[in-house]
Amino acid sequence: MFTEISKKNLSDEVASQIINRIISGILIPGEKLPPEREVSEKMNVNRHTLREALRKLESLGLLSVRQGDGIYIKDYRDSGNLELLKHILYLKKDKTADVFKDILELRRIISPEMAEKAALNRTDYDIEAFQQVLASDKTLIEKDIAIHQIIAKAGNNILYIFILNFFNDIFKDFGQLYFKIEENKKVTAKFHVEISKAVIAGDGKSAKKIMNEVIVYAEKKILNYLENNNDKI
Template identity: 40%
Template sequence: MTEFKPIKNKRISESILEQIKKLIIEGQLVPGDKLLTERELSEKLQVSRASVREALSALTLAGILEVKHGEGIYIKRSRPNTVIEPLSFILLLEKDKLQNILEVRKALEVEAAGLAAERCTPGMLQELKTVVEEMEEDLSSGEKAEQLDLRFHLTLAQASQNPLLSRLMNTVQETISQTLRVTRALWLSATSGTTRRLFEEHRDIYLAVAARDRYRARELMYQHLWKVEVELGRLNRNNSEEE
């Protein structure tokens, strides 16, 4: 019988995630299994239904759980193109650790930029150009900045012509989107001229890809993500000093 343990932890939703993850890894829960109801989980784990709901929502968003209306919540059966989905578990639990996420992004996106410069088709190159042009148009309002930023990086991964790399990026896109939201908010509030500088960095990466310069494309992407790390480190130090 599947055994859930009462939770006594300040980060309750993450503890729930960890328990469900462990049960799946150990094979106590397998794809197709029906999960306990929200109320039953709340009682067994001795936590609020709100905490259970938060954890279940995150797992559903990650593609781990599936809600069948009128039936219940099930461990989702994997599709052939979702073998990377277990990574979502890791990144869900790391979503507030921006340093870790940025390191993962560097590992994926620096290589994606280089491969895109080597392999990008005319159609994908045009798509990248369109995103960059929309970024420039959005400079004055910034209404679509986060959306366009994510679109640029996902398009670049697709332009690498490596289906596995593209799937990896799409698997973690929600986490990347959360990172973009946080980093932009922090950076824009503390640094003037950031919006244009970020646009120029994306534009220069696109130009390196268009020029088929894989070394420059990699270097520019690395510098782009490294600057975000440096700025976040500075902001964290300033916040610590203020405290």
């Protein structure tokens, strides 16, 4: 009904603006930014506010700040991280479809393998977690995220757990489009039951197959949607 409005503080806006200039190519890697005092004045914010934004940009791999020297633009293709990719997804609407495609592709490569591993490593704790989620009254999208998280935790690969956080973050925002379709909802609900069963049974091959199938299905649906709604995301 009502949708939450997200409040940004000033430093986040400053950060967004600079991110935008970098990924748009207005600011070139290697280039030096004007001194903090000058930038903050031009953007009409306090130097501290700017500095908080700079800290964020630094941790996104976009800038390198050196005392006594200055602020340098880094090449984000060499030093950017997944957090930055999120920003690209949101800020550069013209790239959204392409980035999304890449994300789905890698998910298709990784997640089935991790599902298999989960089935071979799952503990009683994981089994209980599956049952709790399936019986819970969460929304479908919440269940979906939870199921994938249990699989990741059962698989016991911390890198995958973190990469999955990235996937989930994105699907939280874009998943509504997918789950608007009745057929997709059915497929997902069925998937939850089947993958849980396979993992609980310790059947790695089945788990891998089931995960692969649902991902291929979703990928096809989403790509199809992206093609037909190029810029309505």
